[in-house]
Amino acid sequence: MAAAAPGSPEKNTRPGPKVATIYDVAKMAGVNPSTVSRAFSKPGRVSAKTAGLIEEAASTLSYTPNPMARALPTGQTETLGLIIADITNPTYFEIVRGAQTISSARGYTLVLAESAESANTELKTAQRMLASVDGLILAGSRMDDTVILDLSSKKPLVVINREVVGVPCVIPDVAKGVAEAIRHLAGNGHKKVAFVAGHPGSWMSAHRWDAVQSACEWSRLECVYVESSKSTTNGGRDVARAVLASGATAILAYNDLLAIGLLQELQAGGVSVPDDISIIGFDDLFGSDFTTPALTTVRSPLGRCGVAATTRLLDLLNSSQATSVTLQMETELLLRGSSGKAATHA
Amino acid sequence: MAAAAPGSPEKNTRPGPKVATIYDVAKMAGVNPSTVSRAFSKPGRVSAKTAGLIEEAASTLSYTPNPMARALPTGQTETLGLIIADITNPTYFEIVRGAQTISSARGYTLVLAESAESANTELKTAQRMLASVDGLILAGSRMDDTVILDLSSKKPLVVINREVVGVPCVIPDVAKGVAEAIRHLAGNGHKKVAFVAGHPGSWMSAHRWDAVQSACEWSRLECVYVESSKSTTNGGRDVARAVLASGATAILAYNDLLAIGLLQELQAGGVSVPDDISIIGFDDLFGSDFTTPALTTVRSPLGRCGVAATTRLLDLLNSSQATSVTLQMETELLLRGSSGKAATHA
């Protein structure tokens, strides 16, 4: 008998004592509702005495402002939206974490949605969200640049892990990390490295491949491009054979998941890592240090990207500074056990 | 010149063409606003012809109902709240994933918040959320049973990973998985197992310890309880020494993180797993198969718990069936490489 419905067993409305409104508080405090409103929305614009009365009445009634009702006149919902490409991909967890932390720290509510890797559902989700959110964060968006730009003209919008001109972006600066990685490989006698790509439509994958190419050129290393079916451990397992056939002595995988799959499959096939082949991943994903050897990886500060993007968005919200600059978060090589000297094949 | 403000550079309001309302649609379709409202909220209660007109007008104006405005008269926000104990703990991600998937599939929005392991902030968060949400999901709650019960009397509420009488709960049924694990150990000649506990206040940790005790009793195994500072890999590393000193030949760790930390620390210390000591974790956490040997673990169907809890909540929402039964999701032993025959110590 936790909740005994008094009258008729209605649809789904709670019977409970109707939640208090400013009217109830006003009546109890003996003031006008608008005064109560002020007391809550602009502290200081009400006398200390009445503020006290209101405060007291409010707490005995356990009054809480109704965010919906508040959002109507103001247009501000105190809510941020985060759309990620794939909830299934642990890469995004760090971003969610960062965004949620900052949001709640600044008194905002975070609503989460995923686009299931579909540009279409992503757009629909974004449009629905637009109506109930003050600003939007897109992580790993699959939508066209023009669509994103258009969206950003309606509500403040920040993009993570991708660059769109005219829209504030937060991306990891892969150049530094990749350069370190390639230098590390070159210094260990490697001559040929294979880049195992991710999803063909992924902006980030292309971006990383570019960085790898220029770094290799600079270090006079040969690099080959290997396609993969999907950016998961299974995807990694699937391409192990192809990578081996390429003749490369070192692998740069598009992400850690691929790298780990590769590592496991190669080890299972009797290939020793890093003695026979070196493997380097991307992201420093949760669990990438669980492997033996632990995975060398180019750390993408995803968490900090989430934090930075959210901070950025909130700043945009209360300053209207139209700075659509791309923020680069530094990446770095995390040297662990899966990479080392090139095999002296003979 | 992405968004040229026409007039004055206001605070933070978007200058853009004010978003369309039912009034705009009504005018364009030549009907009354209330008819437009009907057309959207109760399809069928409007003639096919006018419905068409409205549909057309709405789409050319790209009208989207304002959720806030809609929530005001109805009291329904089409939004679900999920509060998790610690965003930092990957365990909860599966739950988030499940909840988000179901929510959006049923047209609901999911808002996410964390309690930072504090009963106090959890309560505050819950209360704030209560105002803007149709129902609440608590995962790994730290609040008192009475508080949760009280909360559940205001809005439909489902608890994950914990049992509270009078409140619908979804918990993994550890009994089965633990029994399998202990039988597995007993069958391999183990005589003494150590249970490495998690956070002292954790309901789940106590619950698992109970299960381990009864299973051990049933299989006539000795079991010892080892405290740990925190349920992380580092926490695992910290207790490695103590566990070794206990003389147990097998370890059941409260969760996979602890187990992995233990595994790494023991291996680093020259202890062979599973030859010298067997390790079994809980949860089948993401990455628990990255280790060498891969971690044997009692799989908690966290994702399915999230799904079940959300489904449950939604059912509660539109049926007012006051079923406060506890739903048990079956666990099972996932036999991988970290457990095996007891060391023949001599």
Place this chain on the structure above:
DNA sequence: TTGTAGGCGTTATCAG
């Protein structure tokens, strides 16, 4: 400093 009145976008209750 505080009260008055009108409006935010929708739904709901009546008539017609």
Place this chain on the structure above:
DNA sequence: CTGATAACGCCTACAA
């Protein structure tokens, strides 16, 4: 089936 009109809970000029 459709059109007025009053809520919903709160904010905000404007006036006192």
